[in-house]
Amino acid sequence: MQKVLNKKQAIITGGNQGFGLEIAKNYIHAGADIMICGRNKLLLEKAQVELMSTASPNQKVAITVADVSNEDDVNRLVSEAISTLGGCQILVNNAGIYGPKGEIEVVDWADWIKAIEINVFGSILMCRAILPYFKEQGYGKIIQLSGGGATKPMPRISAYAVSKTAIVRFVETLAEEVRGSGIDVNALAPGAMNTRMLDEVLEAGPEKIGVALYERLLQQKKSGGEPLGTGAALALFLASSKSDGITGKLISAVWDEWEQWPQHLDELNSSDVYTLRRITGRDRDITWGDK
Numbered sequence: 001m002q003k004v005l006n007k008k009q010a011i012i013t014g015g016n017q018g019f020g021l022e023i024a025k026n027y028i029h030a031g032a033d034i035m036i037c038g039r040n041k042l043l044l045e046k047a048q049v050e051l052m053s054t055a056s057p058n059q060k061v062a063i064t065v066a067d068v069s070n071e072d073d074v075n076r077l078v079s080e081a082i083s084t085l086g087g088c089q090i091l092v093n094n095a096g097i098y099g100p101k102g103e104i105e106v107v108d109w110a111d112w113i114k115a116i117e118i119n120v121f122g123s124i125l126m127c128r129a130i131l132p133y134f135k136e137q138g139y140g141k142i143i144q145l146s147g148g149g150a151t152k153p154m155p156r157i158s159a160y161a162v163s164k165t166a167i168v169r170f171v172e173t174l175a176e177e178v179r180g181s182g183i184d185v186n187a188l189a190p191g192a193m194n195t196r197m198l199d200e201v202l203e204a205g206p207e208k209i210g211v212a213l214y215e216r217l218l219q220q221k222k223s224g225g226e227p228l229g230t231g232a233a234l235a236l237f238l239a240s241s242k243s244d245g246i247t248g249k250l251i252s253a254v255w256d257e258w259e260q261w262p263q264h265l266d267e268l269n270s271s272d273v274y275t276l277r278r279i280t281g282r283d284r285d286i287t288w289g290d291k
Helices: 018-029 041-052 071-085 109-137 158-177 196-204 211-223 228-239 258-269
Strands: 009-013 033-038 061-065 090-093 140-145 183-189 250-252
Touching: 009 018, 009 071, 009 109, 018 033, 018 041, 018 090, 018 228, 033 041, 033 071, 041 061, 061 071, 071 109, 090 109, 090 228, 109 140, 109 158, 109 183, 140 158, 140 228, 158 183, 158 250, 183 228, 196 211, 228 258
Parallel strands: 009 033, 009 090, 033 061, 090 140, 140 183, 183 250
Antiparallel strands: none
C-alpha cells in the first residue's frame, strides 16, 4: 500500500473493533499516526497491540477511553490526540450503535435517546472540538460514518435510521459552513457488513425487527456480507490528498465509482448529486403532484 497518509495524524472513534479497527489498520499501513477511542479499555488495549504489530517503529498508535456523547470526554480526547500525535488532520466519526429494536411506542425511550446522543450528538461534539484546530491550520478531513438508515426507512430500528439521516444532513451543512477553508466533510456508507452490530440485530429476533428484515439479515450473515475492506478503502481515499475538494457528499463504498471523482470536481461541486434531497413527482414522471 502506498504511504498516502505519511506524516498525517488521525482520530478514529470506535476504533477498537469491527469497521473502525479495519479503518485504523488501513491508516497504519498508509503511514499515519493514529489515536483510537472506545468505551472498552480491554478492547482498546487489544487493538493497540494488533495495530502496533504492523506499524513501523516511528509510527504512533495511541488509545484512550472515551464516550463521544460526553462533552468533557470529547474535549479531552481531541486535546490528548493533538498533544500525543503532534497534530491532527483527519477525524473519522465511526462510533455508533443501533439503539433499541422494536416498534416506537414500546421501545425503551431512554435507550432511543442514547442512540441519538451517540450517533448524532457524539459526531457533532467531535466536530465542534476539532474544527478550531483544523481552521487554524487551514486543512482537515472529516469522515462521517453513515449507512442504509440514511437512504431508506428502517422500521423497528427507528433511532438508528433517524440518527444516520440527521448526521448526513449535518455533514452537508457543515461542509457549507467551512467551504473554502481547506476542510472537507463527507459521509461514508460502507455497505452491509457482517460485524457485531449485525449479530446484535439478529439476536433481537424477528419479533422485534420484523420477519422480512430478519430473513434478509440472516441471508447476509450466511453470504458473508460486504468485506470490511471495501468501506475502509473509501475511508482511506477520503483521508488522503487524492480527495481534496470533494466535500458535502454521501458516498457509497459499494455503488459509487469514487476513485474517478477527483477528475470531476467542478461538476461535483456545482451539483446536488450524492446528497439527501426530496423526490418530487416530476422526478418520477408524475404530472399531478407539483408545479
